[in-house]
Amino acid sequence: MDYKLIFEHSPEAMVLLDPDLKILGANKRYLEVTMRQVDEIVGKHFLLEAFPEPNVPYEQNPVLHSIQEAIAKGQRVYLDVIRYAISRPDGSGYDERYWEASHTPILNEKGEVEYILQETKDVTEREETKHALRDIEQKFSFMADAMPHLVDADDASGRSTYFNKQWENYTGIPVERLLAGDWKEAIHPDDLVAATKAWEKSLETGEPSQLEIRIRDKDGDYRWHLNRYLPMRNEDGTIKMWLGSCSDIHDVKNLVQELLSSNEQMSELADQVQMAYRKAENERETLERLIMQAPTFFGILKGPEHRYELVNPKYQDLFPHVELIGKTVAEALPEIADQGYIDVLDNVYRTGETFEAKEIIVKLANAEGKLEDNYLTFIFQPLYDEHNQITGILIAGFNVTDKYQLKKKLQELGVAVDDV
Template sequence: MDYKLIFDNTPEAMVLLDPDLKIVGANKRYLEVTMRQLDNILGKHFLLEAYPEPNVPYEENPVRLSIEEAIRKGRKVYLDVIRYAIARPDGSGYDERCWEASHTPILNEQGELLYVLQETKDVTEREETKKALQDVEQKFRFMADSMPQLIDADDAAGNSTYFNKQWQAYTGIPMEQLMAGGWKAALHPDDLQSALKVWQHSLEKGEASQVEIRIRDKDGDYRWYLSRYLPMRNEDGTIRMWLGSCSDIHDMKNLVQELLTSNEQMSELADQVQLAFRKVENERMTLERLIMQAPTFFAILKGKEHRYELVNTKYQELFPHVTLIGKTVAEALPEIADQGYIDVLNNVYQTGETFEAKEIMVKLSTPEGQLEDNYLTFIFQPLFDEHKQIIGILVAGFNVTDKYQMKKKLQELGIAVDEL
């Protein structure tokens, strides 16, 4: 059996060191990821000559420490993800990358060290993608924490997984207690059971719900809130999580009550209604600004002809050469119509059923008139008026083309890819 041939063509990147940490062999994959020729590294000290790290003293080099640990323990040792600079072959500087590695001592029958085998992976793209996703999550958390509403999230079974900072600031209840069910103590005793009943009905039926409740602030005063819960579903229709929001309607509710009980205060109430309207309008404008600046693409289509009423920056970036506002989808984006999405929009508008897609390929036209494959995760959600009549469709989602292509590359290299 030709072990050298097997070693050279193994898909994992491997380098073989002698006890003095001099390179005695490296396979093709290792030479490829480290941008080296075998003749240029054979016989050289692994860390001092072949791959020196300019930013870390040799005594503190994590690769050296991992190799020494493997030799000392006489078994394979894994090195967590590290950033390690690799010199460019043309001598123009260094490329700092992220690496995973393991070191395995190879012993003879007497237990003497013959070689050390390093297996390594360049995981720079994965780590950068992970960081990008973490940045997106942080931005969404910032948005949720910045909203005036009390926002919370629950898993599919109804267990609390998140409360925004407004919950703690308003109620004075520590976050740990909120997560453990302490939010119930903030609800008015006369509203708690009815709220729990509505929530249980939502969990059992998988339906959105809303209820008016009173929530106590940290000073012991109660204010009226409109509590809404919406389910987020997976591709197969199962519920992935619940998103809840509580909007302060105390002033508006009091205004309505005063209108019903005293016509004599109509003039004063008119001024208060105007103030309340401005408050609601300001909140609406704040929400619209958040939508326009969000990392998710958003669009609002009005009417059964699906005419663009609002698009945010991320949505417009998908079609930088097309004027969308005021046009129908069919008029502005004929390539979308040709792919059958007008029929999907018609079905959402007629049935009121949300349409969700994950990492689906959509052909989008470039400014040069060419069609490019893009992978999108998006949702078409019906919009209703106060009479529960459908008046339009909300489009929201992410362009996940880069993530999709990276996963494909990793899978082609035989690397298992976890769902993010």
């Protein structure tokens, strides 16, 4: 049997050393991974001449220690993955690589070490991939911990695998207990059943879920959160994991309830709506529900051109024959422009000064295009972004035409009527 031929063509990278660490031979695979020719390394000291590590003193070289251990024990020793630089053949510098290796002493008939066989493998690609994945995981963990939301992850079967630091900071429950299922202790008892059913339905159907629940903080107070669960899928469509998030909507929810229960003071209502608009931009559906259900007419204009972004049904009732959304006031309502209100809007947008009108006549076109007198009480109020820059104008008010006409009739009958 030609053992030399087997050694030469082995798929494993192997180099043969004598006890003084002189290179006696290397197979083809070893020469490929080390980018060497056999005559460049044979006869040279393995670590001092052929493959010196520039970043580590010789006495501290882990390869040297592994070989010495194998010689001392007289048996194979495995070397953990190490980062080891080898010089480029053209002398242009070093390549930093990751290697796995084993060192096997070959004994003669007297039991003495005659050769050392190193089997090595370049695992650079694998290790760099592991490092890249670890880096991604660290970045994800950092971002998740830095987010103001409560973020968690579950495997495809629904088993909790991750809770961000905000969960622990908010609830006071350590992450280890959260992973063990103690997150249920933080959910309001009246909401836990519905939350559990929604989660079980998502696991069964693979569909996302969304639910408003109350979560207890570390001081024992409950706050409303919007809880969402989304599935992450593999290329074949199977669910790989679930990502959950809980966003604090307590202030917005309370504000909605307050605004829906009180509409007596229009200006106060407008201020609160503006506050909700600025604070709850990311909870737009909640804000729109508030505006749409309000007994006051509301409209939101964006930008210096005063383009309609949102109107509620009460506002649309003033102009039933016109599609407002997406159009500027001048485009949609030329009769308004003719009465000078564009200039008023421009001034509010430019100066930030609120404009208020009480029972003022505004001529509005009906479906036939005929102008009709309407008595309106309204305000134009600037909207600000987080940088205190004006981004649009809030319109809020009441159509008091019927009340105004009734007041006039009573006055004509001699009935004293106080102005409202």
